Amino acid sequence: MPNYHTSKPKTETAIDRTVPDFPIAQVNDEDIYFNTHEAPEYLPEIESSVKDFVQFHHEQSGKPVVLVTSGGTTVPLENNTVRFIDNFSAGTRGATSAEYFLENGYAVIFLHREFSLLPYSRHYSHTTNNCFLDYMIEKHNKIEINEKYADQMLHVLRKYKAAQDSKSLLLIPFTTVNQYLYTLKSTSKLLQILEGKALFYLAAAVSDFFLPQSRMPQHKIQSQTSGKLIVDLEQVPKFLRRLVDNWAPSAMIVSFKLETDNSILIKKALGALTRYQHQLVIGNLLQTRKWEVVFIRPDGEQTWIRLNEEEQKNNVEIESLIIPGVMVEHKAWIESHKH
Template sequence: MPESSSSFSAESYFATQPPPPGLEHDIEGVKEFVRRQQEKGRNIVLVTSGGTTVPLELNVAYGQLRPSVRFLDNFSAGTRGATSAEYFLKAGYAVLFMHRQFSLQPFSRHYSHSTNPFLDFLEIEPGVEERSSFTASGAGSKGSQICVTLDKRETLLEVLTVYKAVHAAGTLHTLTFVTVNDYLWLLRAVSQELSVMKRKAMYYLAAAVSDFFLPRQKMAKHKIQSGKGSLHIEMDQVPKILKPMVDNWTGKDGFVVSFKLETDPALLIPKAETSLQRYGHQVVIGNDLNRRKFEVVFISWKDALPSSSIDTADSSSSFAESWLRIDPYDHNKEIEEDIVAELVKRHEMWIAGGTTSIKP
């Protein structure tokens, strides 16, 4: 198989690939959000969530993918990111939620149109004129009321209460990406804006990012022709951006958490350690594809933790691993609650400066 890939560094990537049109507007919103949270003295976490796409044709308008457009996609519903964002909000963090368009979002994630459609638990009650505050005014529906079925009411009230509180406090700001190019530009710009927070910013990189992309310069000749035999696509590798993110964009002060998803359990720890060694950030959360809902492992620098939090640490190794497990059969418990609690604790140590990180 011919090898004709050009190799992109993060620098050459941003020098040659065009920024998404909405970027400046998005960044204005982030600036304003960061300013408000600084005034309130809150910590901020950037949560990235969902998969990225790689468009294969040029006729893609930002924010408005045309129906004829074909693209390569990484599947991720965005459960980890959306769930974690909720727990960060409950822990008092301000959350920049940067997610793939149409992936799950905090709060509304509980009411997927496919699995828990909200229309199913709304009921129409025939009108009683006196209860005017519940009266619909539409012709033909005079006096009818909409109410929530009893068994769903408690959960909805809980979700709604937190949702309203978060909106009132202004602690959630949502950003949307579609393509891997949108993602990379947005991640860089948001990280740079967040760097003014110094150690009070956390970066929780849960999005499933494509390893490959199609450089804009190659797109025209790759435009797909239907009806002309088979389809050939040749792609380049997406540059590794964790290194510049840790060293430059966040000014070495951010608390950076990345994820490693594997299908082979034997690879999980070594690959997570390699990642930490290579990029010099704070935590890699390793998860096995089939166990990720109830088991994760935190890989971090041994000397960044009190020995009580370390499960296993080879004395010859710089790394510590801590396992986090919940009961797989307890459907009222989400592992993200514990992941976030552990990270909040570690982030506090990081902010207090009580931990040092070996940054190679």
């Protein structure tokens, strides 16, 4: 297996890692980041399962592979983490999208925040005051699914088992922004073999800010009698550009832009497309994200996807419209990248 740790410091206990160990001419923010933050210990395991998964679909199933990222990243404020900054995200967009990709013939690597919503099981978790055991009853000394839920649950179970049996779903968890970045980097490189058939669908809510490891206190921050706590964060380097240029140069890349202020959404999306030179931004507002999104392309073209009232009433999931839209663009991308 290739060595993905070339920019990782060799010593585990180094304190001052602000001086990068490569020629200064190549230095940029991303290099400095990976040089001053250690890879998660479990990364080689993940790399091994991603490699097997990609190889299987490359050589055997022939399916296109989409990396769906989902849920929010955390930014620990202490080394023995008690407090952290988090981004709001239950993972609904990612988990729902993953299902529609699977049903449309994709293999899915689901890179998700641990304990956020998962494809299929999402239908039965995170429901307010509804515990998993509420779906069950005892009958003749055996557990049965409550009749009220049995048919729909069997339908979901079949789809989940089909995804498993065809080896089309790989679940990979992360918690911190550091784990996310290292895993994204490794996975991207392993997807290169698929060239244009690899798709990145970056729905995770990745923190813009982080606390550098070198400035992180070892123990829980103590409250002072004086009261205040001031947290002084650095901006996370813009990894999307690195993804486009180096980690996944032949793949199609879709990113999301979530805002709460309508007036800046399109401008921010176009800014991202100019800065990162990728293929598509899906814009959405926190308040309306379940009913409308907008596809924004590098040439400035905007396509709104909206559920009408009828569809909203019938609980149609907007991802059932988003995924076919993305697939059209991905097909064209694959065609244009054939040898």
